[in-house]
Amino acid sequence: MARIELDKDVREAALRKLTLYMRDELDRPVSGLEAGFLLDFIGETLGPAFFNQGVRDAQTLILQKLEDVVYEIEKPLD
16 A cells, blocks of 8 residues: 655644644653654554545445435336
């Protein structure tokens, strides 16, 4: 799987949230560089799991919509 490159604004927002979480919830202040390494690690190791779940969720939704369309276009047998 190709490496996911976040938009600059999205990455900066994620780094801010991660830095605040580490400081406020874990009492472990981290630098921006450390937060960047942690974000990259999380993306590389957990990203595929989130991606795959998103694909499965999309597949389920598409199949449900397809069933609705088929039901709507079916002709009665009378």
